[in-house]
Amino acid sequence: DTGVSQNPRHKITKRGQNVTFRCDPISEHNRLYWYRQTLGQGPEFLTYFQNEAQLEKSRLLSDRFSAERPKGSFSTLEIQRTEQGDSAMYLCASTGGTETQYFGPGTRLLVL
Amino acid sequence: GENVEQHPSTLSVQEGDSAVIKCTYSDSASNYFPWYKQELGKRPQLIIDIRSNVGEKKDQRIAVTLNKTAKHFSLHITETQPEDSAVYFCAAGTSGGSYIPTFGRGTSLIVHP
Numbered sequence A: 001d002t003g004v005s006q007n008p009r010h011k012i013t014k015r016g017q018n019v020t021f022r023c024d025p026i027s028e029h030n031r032l033y034w035y036r037q038t039l040g041q042g043p044e045f046l047t048y049f050q051n052e053a054q055l056e057k058s059r060l061l062s063d064r065f066s067a068e069r070p071k072g073s074f075s076t077l078e079i080q081r082t083e084q085g086d087s088a089m090y091l092c093a094s095t096g097g098t099e100t101q102y103f104g105p106g107t108r109l110l111v112l
Numbered sequence B: 001g002e003n004v005e006q007h008p009s010t011l012s013v014q015e016g017d018s019a020v021i022k023c024t025y026s027d028s029a030s031n032y033f034p035w036y037k038q039e040l041g042k043r044p045q046l047i048i049d050i051r052s053n054v055g056e057k058k059d060q061r062i063a064v065t066l067n068k069t070a071k072h073f074s075l076h077i078t079e080t081q082p083e084d085s086a087v088y089f090c091a092a093g094t095s096g097g098s099y100i101p102t103f104g105r106g107t108s109l110i111v112h113p
Helices: none
Strands: A005-007 A010-013 A019-024 A031-037 A044-050 A053-057 A065-068 A075-079 A088-095 A107-111 B004-007 B010-014 B019-025 B032-038 B045-051 B056-059 B062-067 B072-077 B086-092 B107-112
Touching (some): A005 A088, A010 A019, A031 A075, A044 A065, A075 A088, B010 B019, B019 B107, B032 B062, B045 B056, B045 B062
Parallel strands (some): A010 A107, B010 B107
Antiparallel strands (some): A031 A044, A031 A088, B004 B019, B032 B045, B032 B086, B062 B072
16 A cells, blocks of 8 residues: 555543654655544644654644654654543645645544 | 635535535635545545636536635535545645645535435
C-alpha cells in the first residue's frame, strides 16, 4: 500500500497520560498536515510541515501538543497530559506539489 | 481567518434523484475549493475541486459550481446511487505558499435504493 499510513489506528488512554501518534506520508510528498476531527465536524487544522520544517501551527493548538518531522519523511504528534476533550480522530494528510490532500486512515483517540 | 459554512447537515434522497450541497466562505482571498467524500470508517478522499478562475467543473455525475461574488460554491450529484451515501466535506483555502484548507462541517448524504 503506497498511501498515507497512520499508527496506531486506535488508542485508549487515561487522563493525564502522554500519547504519540505516527504518520507515514506518501513517499516524496513534501508537505504533511495534521488535523483533528470530532463527530459531526470537518477536519480541523492543527499543524503542517514542509519537509522537516514546521511552518504553521493553529492558534487553537494547546502547548500540550507537539509535532515533529525530523527527517522530512514520517511525522509524530505527541499529546502530553491528555484530557477528555482530546478524544477525537487525528488525521494526517500529505501533498506533493499540488493542493490535493491524501489522507491517512486516522488514529482514533479515546481519553478516559 | 477563513470561515466555511456547509448546508444541509443531512440530505436524504431516493436513488436516481439529484443532490445539491452548498458551502459559503468568508475570505475573498480563497481561490481553491475541493470537495472530499468520507465513507463510514474510511479516510476522506478528494472527489472534485475548482479554482477561482473557473465557474463550473464537471466529472461524470458530479459537478461543482462557484460564485465568487457571492462567495459560495456547490456540489451537484446527478443520478444518485446507494454507493454515493457518505459524508461530503467542502473546503476553501488560498493556493500557493502556505495552503491551509478550512473545512465545512460536512453533509451526510443518504441515498435510499
